[in-house]
Amino acid sequence: MAGERTKLVVAQRERLGSAESRRLRREGLVPGVLYGNGEPVAICIAERELRRALTGAAGLHSILDVEIDGKGQTHASILKEYQVDPVRGGVTHVDLHEVRLDKPIQASVSVQLLGGDDAPGVREGGVLSQPLREVTVEALPLEMPEHIDLDVSGMEIGGTLRISDLTAPEGSTLLDDPEMVVATVTAPTKVVEPEPTEEELAAMEAEGEEGEEPSEGEAAEGAAGEPAEPEADAGDQGTVEG
Numbered sequence: 001m002a003g004e005r006t007k008l009v010v011a012q013r014e015r016l017g018s019a020e021s022r023r024l025r026r027e028g029l030v031p032g033v034l035y036g037n038g039e040p041v042a043i044c045i046a047e048r049e050l051r052r053a054l055t056g057a058a059g060l061h062s063i064l065d066v067e068i069d070g071k072g073q074t075h076a077s078i079l080k081e082y083q084v085d086p087v088r089g090g091v092t093h094v095d096l097h098e099v100r101l102d103k104p105i106q107a108s109v110s111v112q113l114l115g116g117d118d119a120p121g122v123r124e125g126g127v128l129s130q131p132l133r134e135v136t137v138e139a140l141p142l143e144m145p146e147h148i149d150l151d152v153s154g155m156e157i158g159g160t161l162r163i164s165d166l167t168a169p170e171g172s173t174l175l176d177d178p179e180m181v182v183a184t185v186t187a188p189t190k191v192v193e194p195e196p197t198e199e200e201l202a203a204m205e206a207e208g209e210e211g212e213e214p215s216e217g218e219a220a221e222g223a224a225g226e227p228a229e230p231e232a233d234a235g236d237q238g239t240v241e242g
Contacts, residue, residue, distance in 0.1 A: 005063045005076075005142075006053045010034070012068055013042040021093070030091050034066060036075060036098035041068065043096075050091060054079065061107060061144050066096060076101055078141060099141050106175065107144055108134040111166070113183055115153025121185035126157040132182045135163060139172035155185045 013020070013031065021031045029044040043066075056062055065074040081095040099105055116128045137144065148166055155161065164178035196204070 004056055005065055006056055007067065007074070008045065008049060008053045008064045009067050009070060010043040010045045013044050016042055025092065030094060032094035032096060034068075034075065034077065034096045034098065035080070036077075043068065045094070047090065050094065059146055061109070061146055063099075063101075063141055064096060066098075076141065078105065078107070101141050103140070104138050105141055105144070106136055106138045109137045109145055110134050110147045111182055112147050112149050113152050114149050115151050118153040119155040119159075119185060121155050121157040121159055124157060125188045126185040127188060128152065128155070128183065128185050130183050132163070132180055135166065135182075136175040137168070137172050138175055139169075143169075143171040145169045145172060150182060152183050152185075155183070157185050157187050159185045 010032075011029075013024075024031050024044050028047050030047050030050055031042070031044050034041045034043050053062060053064055054060055060079055062079075064077045064079065066077045067074050075098045077096040077098045079094060080097040082091050083093040084090065085092050111130070111133060113128070113130055116122060119126075119128060122128050135148065137148075139145070148169070150161060150166055152161060160181055161183045162178060163174060163176050163180045163182060166174060166182065168174045
């Protein structure tokens, strides 16, 4: 839910560099940087704690009350960027930005399609697609929506819904081009077999002629035309003179 706040205890890093970052990851810590009004602060966070903070109801849009080294003072922050290991899938680095709760911020918010199975175009065999999955929203940190819903249950084949069809939650503003397409329903693609070329037709005809077997009449005619074997004549046998 928008406005959720989560406490996140981090430790300040004294040593920097890739070797130190690898060492921290082996120990189950995620290196990161906290940006604010002053100098950036290099930090590290227990991976388990970071996962807990970012899997709440507000997800990646949660307001993080960051406490450095358990000193008690907290910094209201948001997750600005993060990197993921392409093989193992775990978070390898995070950038947190301190924010003022009374000043609007901008963030990418996902768009969720509702009622796709009920859309007439889909029931008729059309294909529902979503070219745009995130939109840029401006809102106060505690009013930033988790996601924006778009009802597509009335879409016909050939139908299109754009950013202008989205309803921004109260207190937020959509910043992207209103004409950008969010969802479409297209007709199913028909597979059309290509017409054979003249060379292919000639080759098929030649194969057909070579494979044809003679008809019964042709076979009989061929048998009748064959010369008969000469029969032995009794008069031609040799005689013995007395």
